[in-house]
Amino acid sequence: MKEKTWVVDSNAFIHFGNLANEEFKVDLSKCLQRNGGSLHVTSGVHGEVRNVRFKVWDGRPNLLDTLQDVLVTSEVSDAEIRNVASMIGEKAAPQDVDLSLMILAARYHQDGREVTLVTDDFKMTTTKDKAGFGFETCPPSTFLFRISEEVKGKHSNRMRTLSRRVRSAEMRYAISRAAEYDVQSKLTWLVDSLLTSRPRLPSPPNEAEEKDEKEVMVRTLQRILRGEKVKSSRRKKLGKLPEICHPASEIDQSLERILEME
Helix, strand or coil: CCCEEEEECHHHHHHHHHHCCCCHHHHHHHHHHHHCEEEEEEHHHHHHHCCCECCCCCCCCEHHHHHHHHEEEECCCHHHHHHHHHHHCCCCCCCHHHHHHHHHHHHHHHCCCEEEEECCCHHHHHHHHHHCCCCEEECHHHHHHHHHCCCCCHHHHHHHHHHHHHHHHHHHHHHHCCCCCCHHHHHHHHHHHHHCCCCCCCCCCCHHHHHHHHHHHHHHHHHHHCCCCCCHHHHHHHCCHHHHHHHHHCCCHHHHHHHCCC
16 A cells, blocks of 8 residues: 655644544544554644644643654745745745645655645645645545545544534634635535545546536535435435535535535
């Protein structure tokens, strides 16, 4: 099995600190061992989450201290950050710490690793192509779901439960900023990241058909979340995604209005 490299943004750790239970470190370690994966950050992430604690754990331990055994930290120079910022454009470029993570992910991708940048910052996804980066991105909830796929039992079940809770938080945050950017695109990306993580989905013969199929499935999931009737064959293709995303449908009526925006 090819080693999976996960470069993790600060916002993912904030979600974990807010929502993860006390079994999280054990569950995370078991899932990463089974996947042959590793978690990577830059020193800038340490600065941003140095005061984050596990809020529901007994004693509220510091997150970085607790997870230090599963993290690999790398340095990215200011010169590299400035160079990428100029390629993207100073106004469009993400913040420096985010750029450092994009650069780190690009390094690993160039080395031939299977690398994914874990972030719910949609700006990092939409700007990476401008810098010529070919790595994949996914939100924290999808990361949790993906690493749970290779394990069974209590570790997988707890990680999937956490994935659903994080997914709800991601959608809440997206909705709260509806006036600032294209929320529909971000919600579609959040859902699509789960669709593309399911290896047993049928593969259409060409890219155009693949894109059409994904769009149909995203719309099908949106209809299910709105409580509409959907053909059983379409439901079957989505697998457990409606269950995973269901908490988001109960956030408030604004989600329904946003999902209907085309």
